[in-house]
Amino acid sequence: MGSGALLLSACGGVANQSASAGANSGDCRDEIVIGAPYPLSGPLAEFGTNSLQGMRVAADEVNASGGIASLGGAKLKVVQEDTSSSDVAQAKSAATKSIKSDHAVALVGAWFSNLTTTVSTVAQEARVPLVTQAWADSLSQRKYEYYFQPPPKSSQIGGAATSDVLAAARAAGHKFTRIAAVGPNDTANTQQITTAIQAFKAAGVTAKDPEFYQPGIADATPIVNRIVEQNPDLVLMSGPPADVTLIIKGLRARGLHAPILGFGGAFVAPSLGKTLGDDVNGLMAVGAWNDDLPLDGVAQASAAYKKQFNAPFMPMEAGESWVNVHLIAEAMNQAKTCDPDKIASQLHSMHVTSGPAAAMPGGEVSFDQDGTNPHAVPVLTQWTDGVPKTVWPQKYATVQLTLGAR
Secondary structure (H helix, E strand, O other), rough: OOOOEEEOOOOHHHOOHHHHHOOOOOOOOOOEEEEEEOOOOOHHHHHHHHHHHHHHHHHHHHHHHHEEEHOOOEEEEEEEEOOOOOOOOHHHHHHHHHHHHHOOEEOOOOOOHHHHHHHHHHHHHHOOOEEOOOOOOOHHHHOOEEEEEEEHHHHHHHHHHHHHHHHHHHHHHOOOEEEEEEEEEOOHHHHHHHHHHHHHHHHHOOOOOOOOOOOOOOOOOHHHHHHHHOOOEEEOOOOOOOHHHHHHHHHHOOOOOOOOOEOHHHHOOOOHHHHHHHHHOEEHHHHHHOOOOOOOOHHHHHHHHHHHHOOOOOOOHHHHHHHHHHHHHHHHHHHHOOOOOHHHHHHHOOOEEOOOHHOOOOOOOOOOOOEEOOOOOEEEEEEEEEEEEEEEOHHHOOOOOOOOOO
């Protein structure tokens, strides 16, 4: 989930010091840089760009309200670096440049879990906090001291795919009996889908083993055929927008109109709505954030995002990044420092229950020893009139879940 950075004119008189000295100094000047290493080229560029834009909305809000008050009103500047969509070496270079050349005091990134693995390692070695919107359980299992993850873990997302959709379906008077599942073969997606399948089976729903594929498919026919053969009344799906679009169109062309439940990213991407048109309505997704949440600052941020970037809604990754920038700003303000080490320490000790820094589902943010947020709650959304709307948990719902073909 995108956005800007904060050119720390830099923490510690960086212009006159070595990169390492500046990045670790507590002598803040008028501008403080937050690094934004994201996939800004390649197939994941939409998500990196959205994330970057969400960061910029947050930085604008902080700066418009007077900057970091305890640091004399220092302003934030978001500085972007391109990780690419798949090149681990470029991701390492981008994160390193953010810290060494851009003099970022904290990083927000890198959306995709595989890229975040590399970026978080660079941040850990440099002793600079990374606040991420990546989900893979393997990231937090390393227990990096400088790793912070406000959204839920992949296993939580997978579990919510079962509990939330079953609860929402019951409330709508519907029951699922047979499910099929398909998704890419990367760590986060296989973990989410496998967890969901196991939970559905435990709930008495019939399910075969998931169909996992190498992303970047040119022909979805074999995948579509195997799903149709299962005659499911619910399809679980994940993957990049291009793959997802091919599979959905193939299923509908074959006459399978069962509800589809997607996982994150592609299923709440503006590009999916543009590509599928009216066929996007009714698609469900389990994710980490939505722009209709009744939480502090969300409505204002969404309005600013839509106006500034001419967007139909503020995407999930943009919202996550918006929260992450506010968390870093809150940590700097509370600790009265732009020293990366002290920012990390403050993030570990904080428990935020109000304001934009707490605007993750669950309504509060703190961090366990492994860097995860114990209060994080996944949300179930459904496309309605061309935009994703929250349908579960009930306390956040803005529309009621509907099931059936479109």
